[in-house]
Amino acid sequence: MATELPSWNWAGSGDTAEVDGETFRFRVLGLDTDHELVVLKTAEIGHDYEQLIRRERPDRIVELGMKDGGSAALLAVAARPEVLVGIDLGPVPERLTDLVRRRGLDGRVYAHGGVDQADRAAVLAAMEPFGDAAIDLVIDDASHLLGPTVASIEALLPRVRPGGLYLIEDWCGDYLQACMTAEAIGGSGGDRSDLPERIERIRRTIEVLNSPGATLPPELVAALGVEHERNQREGRTADEGLGAVGLIGAIVTAMFTVDLDLLRTVPGRASRPLSDLATIFALAASREHGPIETLHVTSNWLLVRRGGAPLDPDTFRLADLAPDHFGYLT
């Protein structure tokens, strides 16, 4: 018999869900408090997860990127999985450890800190609690960089059961940042000569922001604070003007107030954007009876459903899913 799942009671101004006696607060930005289970997502994405869990009832779940542990805690409470494995480059979040202890979830929830999603051997070692059982759901909310994301897909997709799901959050961040930057520069009349460089610097800045322990030049941090405060003070929403709201919006607008030379000190590499994955999985899904059954795309995530064709766990490479005969990805 299927496990009974708890209901979600949405409250507050719609950004808080009470699930089985635990309170989860959804927010993308803003101050955290020590005692709250904060999920770093919009409430809209929270509702998507509520539906996904109810529909799919995943029993074996992987979360890549736990941050403060709120999303892993939510999965553990709302989906009641047999096994949940979480990894993060940063340390194991204390709030998740507390919840596991408090709710007696030892032996069901396994959290690994200091694991890079690009490190195939470490990622596979973390999957040991599943034994030989296939995975129902992988959620990647970690680096949002193409290389590390592909490394995790190559390690884990062959271990997802046919009909199971591989979900990649924020797949279109690079693309949206580029669109915001182009809009901020102005329509076709604006001078766009430095657009590629601006886009590249924004991507590198976000890479640094997303790496635990990394630091940005202090002048840039100050400019980001000013822009973020201005957005909040003026109550700017995504429907207005530049759409330059939220952290990404603040970064885009800060690029116009800081000396671009500052960003030369931001480390990073020019890599292909994560949005390449949409093309790869769409092409792979075009083949009937293949290893990818469907691709569902929303502004929040790519949801890949495994087909029945097997993938060799030792040799699988993402590029093999969809040979790029027309040069879409070059």
Ligand SMILES: C[S@@+](CC[C@H](N)C(=O)[O-])C[C@H]1O[C@@H](n2cnc3c(N)ncnc32)[C@H](O)[C@@H]1O
């Ligand atoms: C967006 S946050 C995760 C938010 C969390 N899933 C939630 O909804 O509350 C991204 C996390 O990924 C981690 N991360 C970044 N790069 C990573 C990598 N290469 N491998 C593993 N984790 C990484 C960061 O340390 C950070 O905790």
